[in-house]
Amino acid sequence: MAQSVSAFQAAYITIEVLIALVSVPGNILVIWAVKMNQALQDATFSFIVSLAVADVAVGALVIPLAIVINVGPRTEFYTCLMVACPVLILTQSSILALLAIAVDRYLRVKIPLRYKSVVTPKRAAVAIACCWIISLLVGLTPMFGWNNLNKMRRTQEANASHTAFVIRCQFETVISMEYMVYFNFFVWVLPPLLLMLIIYLEVFNLIRKQLDKKVSSNSSDPQKYYGKELKIAKSLALVLFLFALSWLPLHTLNCITLFCPSCQTPSILTYIAIFLTHGNSAMNPIVYAFRIKKFRTTFLQIWHQYICCETDKNANNLGNTELGNWPLERAGTVPDMPYLDLQKSL
Numbered sequence: 001m002a003q004s005v006s007a008f009q010a011a012y013i014t015i016e017v018l019i020a021l022v023s024v025p026g027n028i029l030v031i032w033a034v035k036m037n038q039a040l041q042d043a044t045f046s047f048i049v050s051l052a053v054a055d056v057a058v059g060a061l062v063i064p065l066a067i068v069i070n071v072g073p074r075t076e077f078y079t080c081l082m083v084a085c086p087v088l089i090l091t092q093s094s095i096l097a098l099l100a101i102a103v104d105r106y107l108r109v110k111i112p113l114r115y116k117s118v119v120t121p122k123r124a125a126v127a128i129a130c131c132w133i134i135s136l137l138v139g140l141t142p143m144f145g146w147n148n149l150n151k152m153r154r155t156q157e158a159n160a161s162h163t164a165f166v167i168r169c170q171f172e173t174v175i176s177m178e179y180m181v182y183f184n185f186f187v188w189v190l191p192p193l194l195l196m197l198i199i200y201l202e203v204f205n206l207i208r209k210q211l212d213k214k215v216s217s218n219s220s221d222p223q224k225y226y227g228k229e230l231k232i233a234k235s236l237a238l239v240l241f242l243f244a245l246s247w248l249p250l251h252t253l254n255c256i257t258l259f260c261p262s263c264q265t266p267s268i269l270t271y272i273a274i275f276l277t278h279g280n281s282a283m284n285p286i287v288y289a290f291r292i293k294k295f296r297t298t299f300l301q302i303w304h305q306y307i308c309c310e311t312d313k314n315a316n317n318l319g320n321t322e323l324g325n326w327p328l329e330r331a332g333t334v335p336d337m338p339y340l341d342l343q344k345s346l
Contacts (some may be wrong), residue, residue: 009070012271016063019275019282023059026285027052033298040294043124047104050128051097055281057090063278072168077149080169081142087171089139091277092188094284096131098243099192102199109206138188146179177258185251193244200240235291242287246280249273 030052034040065083075083108115152167167173250273256263304310 006267008267008271012070012275013067015271015275016067016278019278020059020063023063023278023282024056026282027055027059029299029302030285030295031056032302033295036302037294037298040298043119043121044104044108046121046124046128047097047100050131051094051101051284054090054093054097055284057086058094058278058281062087062090066171066274066278069169069171072170074166075169077152077165077167077174078143080167081147081174083169084171084175085139085143087139088142088175088184089135092138092184093132093135094281095189095192095243095247096135097128098239098284099196100127100131102196102239106199106203109203109210138184141183142175142179146176146183148174148176151176172257177254180254181251181258185254189247189251193247196240196243200237231291235287239287242280242283246276246283250277 031049034045034049065086069080069083069087104119107119111118152165152173156165249269253265253270253273256265
């Protein structure tokens with residue numbers, strides 16, 4: 001029998017659809033820009049492409065499946081479990097991609113002279129493959145047995161010897177809260193969050209040292225350099241803030257559900273927490289792409305050339321508008337390598 005949709009569910013579904021409509025085109029645009037602009041085809045942007053692929057899948061696959069789970073159709077247990085697992089796989093992939101980008105940012109600031117020899121395209125590809133393999137293993141763990149099947153068998157004495165019985169398909173019905181809290185949150189969400197915090201604090205510290213060194217050396221344009229560094233710091237703070245804002249509420253609710261079974265969580269809080277995690281996929285193109293001049297230039301070219309069908313006379317000059325080139329052409333000299341590599345990374 002069809003399940004009625006409450007007002008909260010209707011609002012949740014509407015918001016999820018809106019998130020998907022922003023996330024999918026935005027992240028496809030990121031992938032398109034990297035493919036189109038030769039200057040974006042290096043190890044750094046391969047991590048961003050991996051993140052964009054995961055975020056496209058979140059909008060195109062995870063959100064529709066989440067809506068199905070939210071409605072709660074009646075299915076066989078393992079069918080419902082298969083519907084729930086892609087949510088875990090792809091959200092975990094997004095988290096690991098964010099962590100990989102944070103590590104990449106750190107290496108660019110910490111070892112600017114050796115960065116290109118350390119972070120090669122081959123090593124970047126291996127790192128991306130490892131992120132996806134780990135995500136598959138983490139997300140498919142419930143399929144290997146860490147689920148609520150035995151609990152449901154004990155609750156439903158009938159058909160206890162059969163694995164196939166019909167249930168109302170909802171996430172918390174098939175996914176164990178012990179798995180979500182002890183394994184997913186305490187191992188695969190919270191540690192990356194803390195690690196990202198440490199990494200970004202160190203990046204802030206390294207940038208500040210480079211900034212002080214540049215200012216003390218009587219740079220001809222310290223104020224403009226300070227503005228560039230301040231923009232970098234704000235971007236890194238925004239990334240960390242959005243990550244925490246998106247993921248901590250849902251996992252906090254999971255902890256309450258596990259450690260306080262008698263506590264009643266309002267449905268509206270659960271819905272808000274869920275679409276915050278999905279909304280992070282829609283924000284990533286803005287945070288990681290629209291603040292990078294290389295991407296902005298390519299986005300404009302795509303818009304004029306493919307969307308508006310206009311001829312872009314400056315298309316061939318794309319490589320000349322890179323963010324790192326503005327101080328070099330005027331001065332005629334190359335500044336300190338940390339500063340040069342830091343600018344190129346953005």
